[in-house]
Amino acid sequence: MPDTLAQILAAAARGTFPAPDGTTTIVEQPSVRDAGVLALTAHSVVFSDEDPQWIRSTLAATPSDALGATMNPHFLCALLARTGRRTNTIDLLTVADALPGGPDLPLREIRDPDHPRVARAMKYRDEVRVWATDGGVVLLGRGVAGRWETAIEVDEAARGRGLGVRLARAARQLVPDPFVWSQQSPGNARSVRTFQAAGFRPVGSEALLIPG
Incomplete structure (x- = not known):
């Protein structure tokens, strides 16, 4: 499994995706500007410098199944509040x-x-x-x-x-x-x-x- 967001994106562009196992990969932000959540088929990637333990515990407490937890408003609102950031919309990539x-x-x-x-x-x-x-x-x-x-x-x-x-x-x-x-x-x-x-x-x- 690639260990940076750039590597994950490069692989996805070529048609190679993470295993559809329902898990979430947490990687560092690629820059101060760029943080967020990427949901692929049965696999999510959170790219944030926030505490990984906090991210996983918040996902576990999200009222959703594992496949949808990272894009659930409960988790996104918690992540936005913790980071002091905002979001415009959830986009199709x-x-x-x-x-x-x-x-x-x-x-x-x-x-x-x-x-x-x-x-x-x-x-x-x-x-x-x-x-x-x-x-x-x-x-x-x-x-x-x-x-x-x-x-x-x-x-x-x-x-x-x-x-x-x-x-x-x-x-x-x-x-x-x-x-x-x-x-x-x-x-x-x-x-x-x-x-x-x-x-x-x-x-x-x-x-x-x-x-x-």
Whole structure:
């Protein structure tokens, strides 16, 4: 079993997952910024510098079966209170292989650090780059455990024309790494469908603990 979050993620990107044995692996935070919980098939990973004994005792007291304990609101609220952090949502975590060639739509890079999309991305990622096209933007940056992550935005007036899929696919061609990751809110079915149509495959669910 890999012993760091980066190793666990790298293995998962290649299709190698921890044993589906219902257990929870606890690893150190990969950075001061990044802490959270990753739920895979019948296996969870808590990446936090909190006391492992406290984490396990709190999980044991969570009113849920072992498979769902780490994503149970009881445990997440306790972890947030203990760390003084906050969370936005529990996301679907997806990954895709990089693709050769260039994007099939014209992109212009936004280099203004004060641009709203750039400024927001830099709160959660490093080495952020953002490209725009008529009707939308695509970004790349290093997020949790140094993984390359992407996000896209499509203007309301440009929806329904396949632009989101083209932007998500462009990220696979722009990423300087063998894999690119993305998170989607499960309730945002349109976003989930867009990324899966662009070749992103589900890995698990993830709750990031954001510094307060």
